Amino acid sequence: MEMKNLTAIQIVEALKNKEFTCEALVKYYLENIEKNAQKNAVLEVFDDAIENAKKIDELIASGQELPALCGVPIIIKDNILYKGKISSCASKFLKGYKAQYTSTVVQKLLDAGVVILGRANMDEFAMGGSCENSAFGPCKNALDDRRVSGGSSGGSAVAVASDMCAFALGSDTGGSIRQPASFNGVVGIKPTYARVSRYGLVAYASSFDQIGPITKSVEDSALVLSIIAGHDEKDETSLSSSVPNYFKNLEGKIAGLKVGVLKETNDLIAKTGYAHIYDGIRTWLESQGASVQEFSVPSFDLCLPTYYTLTTAEATSNLGRFDGVKYTSRAEGVTNLDELYLNSRSEGFGNEVKRRIMLGNFVLSSGYYDAYYMKAMQVRQGLKNEFKTIFQNCDVVILPTTFGEAFEIGSKTNNPVEMYVEDMFTTLANIIGNPAISIPCGKGKTGLPLGLQIIADNEQEQTLFNFSKYFIDNFKEGK
Amino acid sequence: MEITIKEVERLADLSALKFSDDEKQKFIGDFNNILEMVNQLQKAEVSAQNVFNRSHKLSELREDIAKPSFDTELILENAPKQRRNCFNVPLVVE
Numbered sequence: 001m002e003m004k005n006l007t008a009i010q011i012v013e014a015l016k017n018k019e020f021t022c023e024a025l026v027k028y029y030l031e032n033i034e035k036n037a038q039k040n041a042v043l044e045v046f047d048d049a050i051e052n053a054k055k056i057d058e059l060i061a062s063g064q065e066l067p068a069l070c071g072v073p074i075i076i077k078d079n080i081l082y083k084g085k086i087s088s089c090a091s092k093f094l095k096g097y098k099a100q101y102t103s104t105v106v107q108k109l110l111d112a113g114v115v116i117l118g119r120a121n122m123d124e125f126a127m128g129g130s131c132e133n134s135a136f137g138p139c140k141n142a143l144d145d146r147r148v149s150g151g152s153s154g155g156s157a158v159a160v161a162s163d164m165c166a167f168a169l170g171s172d173t174g175g176s177i178r179q180p181a182s183f184n185g186v187v188g189i190k191p192t193y194a195r196v197s198r199y200g201l202v203a204y205a206s207s208f209d210q211i212g213p214i215t216k217s218v219e220d221s222a223l224v225l226s227i228i229a230g231h232d233e234k235d236e237t238s239l240s241s242s243v244p245n246y247f248k249n250l251e252g253k254i255a256g257l258k259v260g261v262l263k264e265t266n267d268l269i270a271k272t273g274y275a276h277i278y279d280g281i282r283t284w285l286e287s288q289g290a291s292v293q294e295f296s297v298p299s300f301d302l303c304l305p306t307y308y309t310l311t312t313a314e315a316t317s318n319l320g321r322f323d324g325v326k327y328t329s330r331a332e333g334v335t336n337l338d339e340l341y342l343n344s345r346s347e348g349f350g351n352e353v354k355r356r357i358m359l360g361n362f363v364l365s366s367g368y369y370d371a372y373y374m375k376a377m378q379v380r381q382g383l384k385n386e387f388k389t390i391f392q393n394c395d396v397v398i399l400p401t402t403f404g405e406a407f408e409i410g411s412k413t414n415n416p417v418e419m420y421v422e423d424m425f426t427t428l429a430n431i432i433g434n435p436a437i438s439i440p441c442g443k444g445k446t447g448l449p450l451g452l453q454i455i456a457d458n459e460q461e462q463t464l465f466n467f468s469k470y471f472i473d474n475f476k477e478g479k
Numbered sequence: 480m481e482i483t484i485k486e487v488e489r490l491a492d493l494s495a496l497k498f499s500d501d502e503k504q505k506f507i508g509d510f511n512n513i514l515e516m517v518n519q520l521q522k523a524e525v526s527a528q529n530v531f532n533r534s535h536k537l538s539e540l541r542e543d544i545a546k547p548s549f550d551t552e553l554i555l556e557n558a559p560k561q562r563r564n565c566f567n568v569p570l571v572v573e
Contacts, residue, residue, distance in 0.1 A: 100553050305517045325566050330559035336569050341495045361493040378525035417512045
């Protein structure tokens with residue numbers, strides 16, 4: 001049986017039916033990682049991957065009942081801890097940092113039988129939308145080496161799209177799963193805030209961060225989320241409600257669905273140059289029995305300033321722990337403690353991380369706190385209230401994931417704001433906390449993929465999966 | 480509002496970061512662009528409300544029972560310098 005481009009679900013079946021061994025599959029992926037080394041998607045291949053695959057083969061041979069993801073090879077983002085392995089957050093600061101414990105998501109996946117192949121490149125500390133902020137060089141788009149992978153989970157998305165693994169884990173603070181998924185033509189979901197435990201995820205902005213899978217199919221996305229979601233006593237914020245079996249309940253369905261679109265995104269969509277594609281989707285949805293209604297959210301254009309105010313405020317506190325004392329890096333030749341802090345941080349962090357720490361301190365500092373931080377918190381609460389009402393009147397809201405296909409490497413690095421504007425469509429879901437998925441919906445002028453983003457009410461991931469399954473199975477571009 | 484060198488130095492101090500004079504100049508340019516974007520918040524019409532209310536239910540809190548935690552050796556594994564089972568830093572007492 002051919003191993004190319006298999007989904008996790010296909011792999012589980014094939015291994016069960018002894019079509020090939022897990023060892024052979026892992027070797028296939030490792031070769032693919034090697035062949036695609038110029039993409040710079042994978043920072044490290046773990047040396048025990050083949051050994052772990054052999055253990056899976058023994059388990060399969062033993063005839064025991066097999067776990068749900070038995071033998072599925074995956075890659076994890078470099079900010080998700082796996083005991084004994086390096087988790088560098090693609091930062092010079094944490095270059096040699098070895099995780100002292102395993103994150104809850106990784107543990108759940110290991111219990112479900114996955115083999116972890118390695119760790120994926122990302123923007124340093126998940127701050128960025130192109131993977132160009134990695135201290136270890138940018139990750140290139142799966143389909144075009146001159147273009148960005150997107151970010152911050154760029155390596156994870158490219159690893160999936162270039163068939164270096166079955167699926168990958170990413171994290172999403174303002175679009176970091178959905179945007180790279182869109183740029184590389186794969187499926188990426190940011191679950192409801194607190195649906196997945198953050199224990200063992202290196203924190204960027206704690207009230208926004210969420211881990212999710214990047215996969216080759218909606219089915220895989222549903223299956224993996226069913227496994228990684230759930231309450232965790234090690235993450236007090238994690239939701240205590242029970243987790244549906246999204247995969248078992250998966251039913252491609254659009255008829256009768258109330259689909260919302262946002263009036264305020266119309267002008268932005270016109271600017272993308274792809275209004276015909278997104279308008280076409282609206283028309284198609286109606287032809288399939290869905291109703292499309294427009295809602296107005298006047299403060300939509302405040303998403304970006306709200307996002308950059310609140311996330312940098314949280315980041316400045318979260319990154320305080322990197323001080324040259326506890327985590328691997330320390331500046332040489334320092335004579336006192338202040339110098340130790342100052343030099344270690346100044347040498348260890350990249351420019352974007354420094355900018356965000358500075359902005360965070362600005363919005364929190366005396367004299368500015370009320371005008372920035374408090375104001376942003378109030379806008380956030382206002383947006384949450386508005387969407388609570390919107391989701392009483394519709395099932396999903398659709399909008400593009402990005403302004404267009406992946407941009408060229410280096411084209412936005414000179415102007416931070418130009419890069420921030422890339423997050424225009426994605427930060428909303430993190431601000432309000434709702435689940436959002438990006439699925440491929442067509443191709444741009446360059447032939448590279450475009451994404452459709454779907455947002456649902458809190459904890460309604462099933463609606464996202466059901467919509468996405470129907471869309472991918474039935475939507476034909478241009479029809 | 481334009482940011483000044485003095486303001487950049489104040490923020491650098493709060494951030495425990497240091498910048499060369501050239502970096503400070505570059506930073507001022509970038510930061511002013513960012514502030515222009517963030518300043519859109521000023522036009523927001525917002526109502527006073529308790530914004531620190533959690534939007535989702537608090538999970539059950541754990542009983543306060545001591546359990547084994549990480550051992551010192553493991554925690555110190557990543558310390559750039561350690562001594563007698565402690566993090567080692569330059570002398571603080573003057």
